[in-house]
Structures are given as C-alpha cells and as structure tokens.
Amino acid sequence: MNVATEHRPAPRLDLERIQADFPILSEQIYGKRLVFLDSAASAQKPRQVIDAERMVYEREYANIHRGVYYLSQRATDAFEAARETTRAFLNARDVREIVFLRGATEGVNLVAYSWGLDNLKAGDAIVLSTIEHHSNIVPWQLLRDRLGFEIRVAPVDEEGQIDMAAYRGLLDERVKLVAMTHCANSIGTVTPIREIARLAKEQGAVVLVDGAQAAPHLPIDVQEIGCDFYVFSGHKTYGPSGAGALYGRGELLDAMPPWQGGGEMITRVTFEKSRFHEVPHKFEAGTPNIAGTIALGVALDYITGLGHEAILAHEHDLLDYAMARLGEINSLRVIGTAREKAAIVSFTLGDIHPHDVGTILDREGIAVRVGHHCAQPTMDRFDLPATVRASFGIYNTREDVDALHDGLRKTLEIFA
Amino acid sequence: MFDLQDLYQEIIIDHSKRPRNFGPLEGANRHAEGDNPLCGDQIKVHLIVDGDTVRDVRFEGRGCAISTASASVMTDTIKGKPVAEVKALFEQFHRLVMGEEEPGSDVLEVDRLGAFAGVRDYPMRVKCATLCWHTMNAALEGQDDPISTE
Numbered sequence: 210m211n212v213a214t215e216h217r218p219a220p221r222l223d224l225e226r227i228q229a230d231f232p233i234l235s236e237q238i239y240g241k242r243l244v245f246l247d248s249a250a251s252a253q254k255p256r257q258v259i260d261a262e263r264m265v266y267e268r269e270y271a272n273i274h275r276g277v278y279y280l281s282q283r284a285t286d287a288f289e290a291a292r293e294t295t296r297a298f299l300n301a302r303d304v305r306e307i308v309f310l311r312g313a314t315e316g317v318n319l320v321a322y323s324w325g326l327d328n329l330k331a332g333d334a335i336v337l338s339t340i341e342h343h344s345n346i347v348p349w350q351l352l353r354d355r356l357g358f359e360i361r362v363a364p365v366d367e368e369g370q371i372d373m374a375a376y377r378g379l380l381d382e383r384v385k386l387v388a389m390t391h392c393a394n395s396i397g398t399v400t401p402i403r404e405i406a407r408l409a410k411e412q413g414a415v416v417l418v419d420g421a422q423a424a425p426h427l428p429i430d431v432q433e434i435g436c437d438f439y440v441f442s443g444h445k446t447y448g449p450s451g452a453g454a455l456y457g458r459g460e461l462l463d464a465m466p467p468w469q470g471g472g473e474m475i476t477r478v479t480f481e482k483s484r485f486h487e488v489p490h491k492f493e494a495g496t497p498n499i500a501g502t503i504a505l506g507v508a509l510d511y512i513t514g515l516g517h518e519a520i521l522a523h524e525h526d527l528l529d530y531a532m533a534r535l536g537e538i539n540s541l542r543v544i545g546t547a548r549e550k551a552a553i554v555s556f557t558l559g560d561i562h563p564h565d566v567g568t569i570l571d572r573e574g575i576a577v578r579v580g581h582h583c584a585q586p587t588m589d590r591f592d593l594p595a596t597v598r599a600s601f602g603i604y605n606t607r608e609d610v611d612a613l614h615d616g617l618r619k620t621l622e623i624f625a
Numbered sequence: 626m627f628d629l630q631d632l633y634q635e636i637i638i639d640h641s642k643r644p645r646n647f648g649p650l651e652g653a654n655r656h657a658e659g660d661n662p663l664c665g666d667q668i669k670v671h672l673i674v675d676g677d678t679v680r681d682v683r684f685e686g687r688g689c690a691i692s693t694a695s696a697s698v699m700t701d702t703i704k705g706k707p708v709a710e711v712k713a714l715f716e717q718f719h720r721l722v723m724g725e726e727e728p729g730s731d732v733l734e735v736d737r738l739g740a741f742a743g744v745r746d747y748p749m750r751v752k753c754a755t756l757c758w759h760t761m762n763a764a765l766e767g768q769d770d771p772i773s774t775e
C-alpha cells in the first residue's frame with residue numbers, strides 16, 4: 210500500500226464521527242465494550258447504510274425494471290444509480306460492465322459457468338495462487354472435474370507474497386485464465402495485481418481478480434489493473450450482506466452466454482427459443498436484492514466520502530501499531546509479513562490453540578476470527594491448522610489494539 | 626457472568642498440556658477418525674476391545690485445549706470399562722455439556738468428567754468437548770466413515 214507522499218499532511222479520518230456512525234459499536238458484550246476485529250469476515254454497517262435500506266422499504270420499494278407505476282420507476286432509478294456508483298468505485302469504463310450479484314462467491318461462479326464452460330477445455334490450464342479464498346478455488350475445481358483442464362498454483366514465499374518468478378514459470382500458451390486475489394483474507398497480503406495481470410495478458414490469458422478484501426481497503430481501478438473480471442462483496446465494504454458486484458470487460462460480457470435463466474434477463478420468450486437482454490441484465494435473472502443493492506451504493510459512497518488516502522493512512526497506522534504491540538509478546542508469531550499488506554494480522558500464540566484464544570478474547574468483548582479463514586491451502590503452506598486473525602476497519606482505533614494485546618496477555622496467564 | 630476459570634479449569638489445562646494416552650496403539654482392533662471442520666481439528670481414536678471390555682484406548686491428533694483435554698480424560702476414564710458402561714458414560718457426558726444434567730453425579734466426579742460442565746456456557750465449544758466421544762463411539766460401533774461434528 211503506497212500512501213501518496215505529497216507535501217501536505219495526509220488527510221485523517223475523523224474517528225469519533227465514524228464510530229458514532231456505527232450503532233453496533235455501542236453494544237456491550239458480556240458487559241464490556243465491543244472491540245470488533247473481524248471486519249475481514251464481514252464489516253459492520255454505518256447508520257447511513259442502515260437508513261438507506263430502511264428508506265427503500267419505507268418510501269420507494271417496488272420491483273424494478275417492470276412496473277409502469279411511479280414507485281417501480283423510483284426503485285429502478287435508485288437501483289441503476291447504485292450501478293453508476295459501483296462503476297465509478299471500480300473505475301470501469303461503462304456502467305454496462307457492472308453486474309449486480311450476491312457477492313464475490315457468486316461472481317466467481319458466474320465467470321466459471323458462463324465464461325469458463327465455453328472457453329476452457331481439456332489441455333488448457335488456469336492459474337490460481339496458494340493464498341486464495343476457497344471461493345476462488347472450489348468453483349474452478351468443480352469445473353475442472355467436468356472439463357478436464359489443469360489447475361496450476363502460484364506459490365507464496367515465507368512472507369506470504371506471491372513468488373513472481375514461479376508465477377512467470379507457470380504461464381505458457383496453455384494458460385487461458387489467471388484467477389487471483391487482490392488481497393488475501395487469511396494473511397493480508399496485497400498482491401502485485403497489475404503485474405500479475407500484465408504477465409497473464411502477455412500470454413493471452415483472461416484475468417479474474419478476487420477483490421473481496423481489497424474493496425474495503427484499497428482504491429480500485431479495473432482499467433489500470435488491466436483485468437477482465439473483478440468481483441467483490443458489499444458486506445465487506447460496510448454494506449449489506451447479499452449484495453455485491455462483478456465487473457466484466459464489455460466485449461467479454463457481450464460474448465458470454467447467460468448463466469442463470471429467468472425473468473428480467475430476457476426480451477422475448479417462446480417455448481422454441483428465448484431472446485436475452487443486453488448486458489448487464491442478461492446476467493441478472495430474477496428479482497435481485499433491490500434494497501440491499503441500493504444500500505451498497507450508499508456504502509461505497511461512504512467509503513469514497515472518507516477518501517481512500519485517509520483510509521489507507523489510518524489502516525496503515527493501525528497495522529504498524531498492531532505489529533509493534535503484538536511484537537511485545539514473545540510467543541506470538543505473525544503469519545504473513547508481506548511488504549504490501551492490508552490491516553489484517555494473522556498469528557499464533559505459543560502452542561495455545563486459536564480456538565481457545567478466540568474464546569478467551571470473546572469474554573473480553575473482543576471479536577476475532579479463529580480457524581482456517583476459508584483458506585486451508587494457505588494454512589497448509591504455513592503448516593498450521595488454524596490461526597487467530599485480527600482484521601481492522603475504518604472504525605478501529607489504537608485502543609482496540611491495546612485491548613487485543615491485554616486480552617492475549619490474559620490468555621497467556623490462563624494457560625501459564 | 627460466566628467465569629473463564631469455569632471453562633478452563635486446572636485439570637483441563639493440565640490434560641491439554643500433558644495429554645494422557647496419546648499416540649498410536651499397538652494391537653488396536655477398532656479405529657475411527659473425527660473432524661471438526663469449524664476449527665480444522667482432527668482426532669483419531671484407537672481401541673482394543675476384548676469381548677465386552679475396552680481393554681485399552683489411545684488417541685492422536687491436534688486440537689484445542691478443550692478437545693485435547695476431553696480426549697485425554699475420556700481415555701483415562703473408559704480404559705478397562707465394559708462397553709455398555711462406556712456407552713452410558715458417553716450419554717451422560719453429552720447431557721452434561723449440553724446443560725441437560727447437573728454436574729455432581731458420582732460417576733462424573735470420580736472420573737473428572739465433571740470438569741467439562743463449564744462448556745455448557747459456551748455453546749460454540751460443545752463440539753470440541755464431544756468430538757472425541759463421538760469418534761470413540763464410532764470406533765466401538767466399527768464405523769469406517771470419518772465422523773464430523775457438522
């Protein structure tokens with residue numbers, strides 16, 4: 210993460226205001242202040258997002274793209290406005306390139322079954338990396354079992370960074386797709402995604418980027434990255450669950466067959482044949498998450514309103530502070546120390562099982578994720594069954610890091 | 626308020642750090658594997674069943690303190706007991722950690738199984754305490770498929 214080094218002071222987040230925006234942060238857990246360090250699993254929601262979703266139901270709810278009446282038009286307009294917001298968030302060229310879905314998982318599956326089924330065959334290869342989330346592994350395995358292509362895996366070094374030389378070595382004319390994460394949820398590595406995409410393109414491969422973890426932390430520019438597909442989930446960007454988006458390069462989306470069939474995605478249906486809508490509607494069969502998608506637009510506006518530069522500076526500070534405070538604990542080992550890293554710290558504490566650490570922290574009001582983080586190949590790479598993961602968001606503070614530190618000390622005492 | 630000490634009792638910490646009956650078992654005639662997909666824990670239970678009696682039992686695998694201690698105490702407890710009694714203990718233990726039975730029953734206290742009563746206040750940890758029992762039970766019944774807590 211390169212924070213712009215200009216000669217003006219870096220913009221800062223107004224933390225008090227942000228915390229006041231998130232109602233859940235005033236909840237008490239077992240009588241203690243909630244210290245929420247699991248935003249990488251799902252982020253909390255600001256009042257603006259909650260209000261937006263409620264507002265839709267109270268003031269402008271109707272099904273979209275089909276009613277001739279006022280409310281349906283209003284809901285449709287709001288839904289389509291969210292598409293423009295998402296386009297701008299990803300810096301896609303055209304609003305037609307934004308397909309609304311449930312989230313990153315559904316995005317990968319859409320690409321696998323629409324693009325993949327038509328474009329991959331026995332003798333081809335695709336490239337993933339060790340540090341993928343299961344949602345960018347399993348859909349490809351399911352398809353591989355049907356089509357017989359080869360899955361190649363770009364390894365990571367001890368720090369958890371993609372081994373670029375090894376990656377280059379995997380690329381040859383058989384490689385038709387590179388599907389890789391922009392930021393690893395399990396250990397926080399931010400991958401050199403532009404370079405990854407550039408090398409893949411040199412081989413003529415299509416590039417899918419899993420942006421589920423990058424979207425809440427990093428500015429995203431799909432044109433600059435040079436990818437063909439980019440997926441993310443609204444619930445990790447302070448938006449509702451069940452709302453997310455797929456960016457697909459226009460020419461590719463146009464050429465791809467529909468994935469799911471149903472209402473909304475057709476222009477004319479007879480039993481002999483159906484004609485399909487244009488993109489993106491071709492890929493949006495059935496009634497979507499209307500209110501959630503509208504609120505997703507509000508969540509993206511919220512992030513943009515805070516400013517990526519300020520978010521990066523804040524999260525960098527938290528990461529540095531967390532590494533320093535956790536570094537004071539001798540038996541603590543951080544997994545994933547990439548130079549480019551989001552504010553996600555995965556670690557083990559002596560030989561205390563992460564599950565026990567999680568239970569003890571929980572009683573202190575501290576929510577962390579323990580386990581394999583839907584990234585078992587990453588755990589295998591570091592020869593661990595599980596880690597404790599603290600992940601930070603815009604609302605976290607240095608006090609939260611201190612609370613984590615104290616909670617870990619207490620854990621050590623119990624196991625002394 | 627729940628007290629963490631109720632869950633992490635000394636005996637549990639002790640057994641988790643120094644598990645008894647840990648490792649492979651020569652001459653074992655019953656085996657089963659158990660998985661807890663939530664945390665990635667795996668356990669193997671080996672038994673020597675001689676007629677109606679559990680002659681010996683050992684376990685392998687890595688897990689959290691609760692699951693390791695539970696397996697350790699379980700193996701200590703059931704060794705040498707008739708199969709029918711072992712099955713009854715399993716039932717009783719299950720009721721205990723589910724909060725369906727109060728600790729204090731003679732058998733449980735004697736065999737230190739009562740130490741796991743605190744688990745009832747941590748519903749997400751019940752599976753950790755019962756995985757070894759389910760696995761042992763599967764070994765007794767001669768099931769070959771891995772047992773899963775899911």
Ligand SMILES: Cc1ncc(COP(=O)(O)O)c(C=O)c1O
Pocket residue numbers: 249250311312313314315342344345390392393394419420421422442444583
């Ligand atoms: C890197 C990464 N990719 C994909 C996903 C899947 O996202 P979702 O469950 O929202 O579809 C996640 C969520 O944990 C993730 O962290």
